Amino acid sequence: MAAARCNVAAVAGAVAPAAVRGTAQGERLGASVQGLGLNKFAGLRIASKGVSSDAAVPARNARKGKKVSVRATASVETAQKTDNALVEKSVNTIRFLAIDAVEKANSGHPGLPMGCAPMGHILYDEVMKYNPKNPYWFNRDRFVLSAGHGCMLQYALLHLAGYDSVQEEDLKQFRQWGSRTPGHPENFETPGIEVTTGPLGQGIANAVGLALAEAHLAARFNKPDAKIVDHYTYCILGDGCNMEGISNEAASLAGHWGLGKLICLYDDNHISIDGDTEIAFTENVDARFEALGWHTIWVKNGNTGYDEIRAAIEEAKSVTDKPTMIKVTTTIGFGSPNKANSYAVHGAALGGKEVEATRQNLGWPYEPFHVPDEVKSHWSKHTDLGTKYQSEWEAAVEEYAQKYPEEGAEFKQLISGELPEGWDKALPSFTPEDAGDATRNLSQRCLNALARTLPGLIGGSADLASSNMTLMKMFGDFQKSTPAERNVRFGVREHAMGAICNGMLQHLSGLIPYCATFFIFTDYLRAAMRISALAEAGVIYVMTHDSIGLGEDGPTHQPIEHLASFRAMPNMLMLRPADGNETSGAYKVAVLNRKRPSTLALSRQKLPNLPGTSIDNVQLGAYAISDDSKDNKPDLILMASGSELEIAAKAADVIRGEGKTVRVISFVCWELFEEQSAEYKESLLPSDVTARVSVEAGATFGWERFVGLEGRAIGVDHFGASAPANILYKEFGITVDNVVAKAKEVMA
Numbered sequence: 001m002a003a004a005r006c007n008v009a010a011v012a013g014a015v016a017p018a019a020v021r022g023t024a025q026g027e028r029l030g031a032s033v034q035g036l037g038l039n040k041f042a043g044l045r046i047a048s049k050g051v052s053s054d055a056a057v058p059a060r061n062a063r064k065g066k067k068v069s070v071r072a073t074a075s076v077e078t079a080q081k082t083d084n085a086l087v088e089k090s091v092n093t094i095r096f097l098a099i100d101a102v103e104k105a106n107s108g109h110p111g112l113p114m115g116c117a118p119m120g121h122i123l124y125d126e127v128m129k130y131n132p133k134n135p136y137w138f139n140r141d142r143f144v145l146s147a148g149h150g151c152m153l154q155y156a157l158l159h160l161a162g163y164d165s166v167q168e169e170d171l172k173q174f175r176q177w178g179s180r181t182p183g184h185p186e187n188f189e190t191p192g193i194e195v196t197t198g199p200l201g202q203g204i205a206n207a208v209g210l211a212l213a214e215a216h217l218a219a220r221f222n223k224p225d226a227k228i229v230d231h232y233t234y235c236i237l238g239d240g241c242n243m244e245g246i247s248n249e250a251a252s253l254a255g256h257w258g259l260g261k262l263i264c265l266y267d268d269n270h271i272s273i274d275g276d277t278e279i280a281f282t283e284n285v286d287a288r289f290e291a292l293g294w295h296t297i298w299v300k301n302g303n304t305g306y307d308e309i310r311a312a313i314e315e316a317k318s319v320t321d322k323p324t325m326i327k328v329t330t331t332i333g334f335g336s337p338n339k340a341n342s343y344a345v346h347g348a349a350l351g352g353k354e355v356e357a358t359r360q361n362l363g364w365p366y367e368p369f370h371v372p373d374e375v376k377s378h379w380s381k382h383t384d385l386g387t388k389y390q391s392e393w394e395a396a397v398e399e400y401a402q403k404y405p406e407e408g409a410e411f412k413q414l415i416s417g418e419l420p421e422g423w424d425k426a427l428p429s430f431t432p433e434d435a436g437d438a439t440r441n442l443s444q445r446c447l448n449a450l451a452r453t454l455p456g457l458i459g460g461s462a463d464l465a466s467s468n469m470t471l472m473k474m475f476g477d478f479q480k481s482t483p484a485e486r487n488v489r490f491g492v493r494e495h496a497m498g499a500i501c502n503g504m505l506q507h508l509s510g511l512i513p514y515c516a517t518f519f520i521f522t523d524y525l526r527a528a529m530r531i532s533a534l535a536e537a538g539v540i541y542v543m544t545h546d547s548i549g550l551g552e553d554g555p556t557h558q559p560i561e562h563l564a565s566f567r568a569m570p571n572m573l574m575l576r577p578a579d580g581n582e583t584s585g586a587y588k589v590a591v592l593n594r595k596r597p598s599t600l601a602l603s604r605q606k607l608p609n610l611p612g613t614s615i616d617n618v619q620l621g622a623y624a625i626s627d628d629s630k631d632n633k634p635d636l637i638l639m640a641s642g643s644e645l646e647i648a649a650k651a652a653d654v655i656r657g658e659g660k661t662v663r664v665i666s667f668v669c670w671e672l673f674e675e676q677s678a679e680y681k682e683s684l685l686p687s688d689v690t691a692r693v694s695v696e697a698g699a700t701f702g703w704e705r706f707v708g709l710e711g712r713a714i715g716v717d718h719f720g721a722s723a724p725a726n727i728l729y730k731e732f733g734i735t736v737d738n739v740v741a742k743a744k745e746v747m748a
Contacts, residue, residue, distance in 0.1 A: 086378060087306055090125065090160070091117045092362055093375045095335060097159065098152035099358065100368035101174040101181070103349045108175060108183065111345035112150025112267060115330035116236060118302060119265050122309050123234055124157040125379065131386035132162035135191040136508055138415050139393055141231045142194050142210045144503075146203025146247075147238035147267060148184040149347065155181050158192045160371065160379040165191040168369055187506060188536045195506045196535035199527055201244030204264060205496045207235035208250045209503020211262035211323070212478070212488075213511055216458065219484035221411050226400045228393075228411065232317070235264040239277050242266065242285055246527075248292070249496030254323045255293025258480035262323035263316045268302070269332040275343050289325040302328035321480075335362045414455055414510035417594070423453040424588050429615060430580030436608040439642070440544040442583040443602050444469035447514070447542075450587065451475065451486070458504065459514035459540070460488035462497050468516035468544045494521050498528025501539045505532075512591060514540035518550075519559045519601055522566070532597035533571040539597045540590045546576065546601035547697035547716075548732065549643055554722030559601075563641075564701040566599050567670050573598040575669045577618070578645035579609045582668055585618025589672070603643050605725055610649060613666065621673030622665050622684060626652060629661040632686050636743050639665045639694040639706060644734060648695055651739035660747065667694075667706070691746040697734050712742040 098113035113120075124130075128141040145154050152174065158166040165180055173179040180190050184198030194210065197203035211233040218229040241247050254262055266285065270277045286296045297312045299305060309328065316324035333345030336358045350358065359365070366372065401408025413420060426449040428442075451457050451472040458478070461468045465487070476485040490497040494517050501513040515525075522529065522543060532539045548558045566574040575586040575598055583602070590598035612625030626649065627634065636655060640648035645666050652662040665684060667673065673681070685692075685706065692711035694703045700715035707713050716732050729735060 084306065086374060087121065088304075089372060090375050090378065091121050092335075092364055093160065093371055094120060094153065094156045095362070096359075096364055096366070097156040097171060097369065097371075099350060099355055101152050101155070101171045103352070103355055104172060104368070105175040106349050108152060108349065109149040109347050110152070110350055111269075111271070111332040111339075111347075112147055112238065113153035113156065114334045114336065114340075114345070115269050115302070115332045116150065116153050116267050116328075117156075117334075118304070118306060118330075119236065119267075119309050119328055120153050120157050122306065122313070123265075124161055125382075126310065127313055128234065129231065129386075129389060130161070130382075131390060132158075132192070132382055133164070133386065134390070135163060135165070137386075137390065138509060139229065139231050142207070142214075142233045142507070144195055144197065144203045144207040144210065144233070144235040145185055146197055146201065146207065146235055146241045148197030148200075148203060150236075150238075151181075151183070151185045153236075154185060154193065155190075158190070160375070162380065162383050163192040171369055186535070188534075195503060196531055199531065200238070200240040201246040201250075202499050202502075202528065202531055204235055204237045204241055204247050205250035205499030205528070206503035206506065207233050207262060207264065208254045208259065208496070209500035209505075209513075210507050211254065211259040211503075212257065212500065213504045213507035213509055214261055215257070215259055215483045216478060216486075216511075217414075217509060219482075221407055223400070223404065226396065226403065228397050228400050232261045232263060235262070236267060237264060238267045239270065239272055239281060243272075243281055246495045246499060248288070249493035250500060251289060251292045251294065251323075251325075253490065253493065253496060253500065255289075256480070257478070257483075258293070258321050259323045260320040263313065264323065264325050266325055266327045268327045268329045269341075271332045271341070271343050271346060273343060273346055286325070286327055293322055295319045295322050295324045297324065297326045299326060299328045302330035303334050337361050410455055417508070417510055419591065420453055420455070423450070423591070426450060426453045427584040427588060427615060428580065429584065430609040430613075432609050432611045434580065434609045436606045437580070438604055438606050439577055439579070439583050439602040440467075440469045440604060442577075442580045443542060443544075443587075443600065444471070445580075446584055446587040448473055450591070454512060454591065456510040456512045457514070458486045458488060458511055459501065459516070459542075460490055460497075461516040461542075462490045462494045462521070463492045464517055464544075465489070468518075468542060470514070470516040470542055488515075490515065494524035495528060498525035498532065498539070498541070502528060502532055502535065502537045505537045505539055506535065512538075512540070512594075514542055516542035516544065518545040518557060519543035519547075519562055520545070520557050522559075522562060522599070526565075529566075529572070529597065529599070530569060533569055536571065536595040537597060538590070538594040540587075541597060541599040542602065543599055544602045545604045546642065547603070548720040548728045548734075549697060549725045550604045551725040551728065552722055555719040558720035559698065560716055560719060561699045561701070563601060563696070563698045567702055571596045573669055573671050574601070575599065575618070576601040576642035577668055578640075578642050578666055579607055579613050581609065581613040581615050582618055582666065585615040586668065588615060589619055589669070601642060605643065607643055608646055610645060612664075613645075617666075618668050619672060620676060620680070621669040621671065622667045624663050624684065625649065625666050627661075627663040628656060629663055632683060633661075634663040634689060635660040635691060636662045636747055637665060637685065637689055637692045638662060638739065638743070639667050639692065639703075641667045641696050644695045644697055647734065647736055647739060650736045651695075651743065654736065654740050655743055670702075691743070693739060693742045693746060695734065695739050697729070697732075710746060712746055714738060714742060 094117040102108035102110045130140040174181045175183045185193045195206040333340040339345040504513040577583040577586045617623040638648040690710040692707040695714040700713035703713035
């Protein structure tokens with residue numbers, strides 16, 4: 001895509017160039033539950049009262065599906081119209097708070113905040129509704145900075161808006177130890193940050209999940225005479241986000257689902273770390289998003305075209321049947337005389353001389369971190385306005401609950417974040433007499449049982465629902481025409497699937513998202529799973545076909561190192577149940593853990609229901625399913641997870657027949673076991689019993705922690721092969737005979 005360039009003055013007397021590219025085509029839930037059992041603060045939504053005829057034409061064209069370019073001549077009246085001089089001072093305040101914080105830290109990305117300050121100001125000051133004193137109020141508009149490296153933009157906005165989480169001292173501690181202003185947005189560190197972003201493209205996929213949650217809950221609870229779920233999701237993304245494949249996956253789904261309350265603003269500054277994007281990124285982004293089912297708008301002057309930005313957002317809100325992508329052409333590092341419009345301003349402090357030159361260029365006489373009184377006074381309105389809107393929303397919820405008591409009670413319970421009383425009683429239990437089954441099938445029984453008792457359970461598979469066994473049979477599909485349904489069809493989009501689930505969970509409305517694919521394809525969504533763990537997002541990952549036991553599909557589909565890799569991931573629960581009871585127990589653990597994700601590795605092949613397994617003991621991580629020893633001194637300890645627990649149990653029977661005492665331990669979740677007391681660990685793995693053998697159809701990496709230097713770990717430390725499962729188990733030594741042989745070695 002050719003780039004046409006022209007210069008635009010930064011402000012009167014300023015000389016920063018603006019490169020115009022393209023063509024016309026071109027504290028958590030619990031902290032916020034008060035008052036009516038909710039007390040989610042109602043903030044301010046400023047709606048446009050009117051648009052001039054120049055802007056009305058594009059709006060009409062938008063409803064006809066035509067692409068338009070909103071021009072700066074459009075005149076938009078907002079509920080709170082601010083004079084341009086004050087807006088400009090506010091915008092420059094945002095710019096210099098970012099400049100000063102990056103300069104003090106000598107680390108960060110000043111370019112994006114300097115270029116995106118106008119759209120940031122308009123979103124937070126004129127468009128979005130939120131409560132700075134209660135960041136987790138339910139019906140707030142959500143904002144996602146997908147280009148998370150530019151986080152000083154959001155920190156500056158939160159500071160001006162009056163969020164307690166970002167005081168002046170926090171800005172001065174940008175990127176420092178213990179700071180509430182880390183180098184990329186982190187929802188668990190800074191109230192007011194909705195999702196954790198940084199890896200490019202994750203944020204826009206999170207935004208799709210947030211918008212999905214709003215659409216779903218609105219469809220379930222809103223009535224013709226009562227809208228208690230009514231908010232927008234806004235997202236700023238950059239060229240890097242658009243280059244990442246996950247953004248295309250997520251945008252494809254958003255267009256398919258018709259998420260009309262998702263409005264994304266694309267910071268079209270044509271600069272990435274390596275230089276001008278012409279070296280690697282020349283596609284027509286507008287045309288791509290149009291093809292994906294989005295409404296698109298081009299704001300040609302994102303530097304000073306305030307009315308143009310306002311009109312574009314209003315137009316986007318008028319298009320209710322599809323998401324909107326607003327391409328906002330900006331200058332990275334706007335106002336910097338020597339570094340604007342270059343990669344030099346992307347990821348490094350400006351330097352003292354350039355900071356001073358920028359102050360001179362933009363007419364900014366203030367000391368670092370100063371907020372002019374008139375700007376401070378102007379932004380102070382948001383707290384009082386939020387209080388007003390909160391009380392109105394709470395009254396609306398109470399009126400709703402009186403008119404619709406059943407729905408009102410469910411809505412209040414759901415957004416409280418509390419699980420319904422007795423929810424886990426629905427989980428099925430099993431005896432050894434019950435017919436064996438693959439744990440993927442047992443998982444489906446659990447999901448369908450929980451669907452009746454957990455109103456927030458929602459999820460689906462990456463085009464493998466009939467194989468992952470993840471359909472909730474009493475519900476239909478979440479689609480554009482049926483958004484109240486709870487089965488989500490993600491298609492073959494594993495990466496976006498995980499990130500969308502993160503967004504659904506971080507909507508903080510009591511939804512419990514799950515998603516599924518073959519365990520091997522966690523390789524495609526690992527980045528999203530890592531963000532789940534980092535961001536304390538308790539998504540449930542249902543991963544089937546968990547080992548060489550899947551058989552004939554061969555090594556491309558057989559997980560080897562995957563169990564070890566997720567056990568190495570902080571704040572991830574890696575659960576591998578062996579039968580029906582342990583599958584129910586794994587779901588119980590996963591649902592209870594709302595601040596850490598769970599990965600369930602489930603079998604394709606049938607497994608028996610074993611004596612000694614337990615739903616409740618899964619929470620211990622490891623426990624004995626059989627033990628004929630006395631005084632905590634078994635001759636041998638056998639350890640296994642999942643499908644290999646049956647092999648360990650059979651091997652124990654053989655060894656006991658030879659007069660030895662054996663303890664068989666189900667190691668269903670290493671992480672949970674490590675959290676148990678030292679006394680419990682010693683009772684299960686006595687330190688003076690060194691004859692230990694583990695067996696697991698995966699990499700042996702990590703088992704040395706439990707078998708010790710004198711023990712043996714049986715596993716698969718090479719790629720698999722294409723053959724029936726029973727042949728593979730025999731050829732790779734995952735057999736009763738091999739376990740017995742290794743046991744005799746360690747007992748010798």
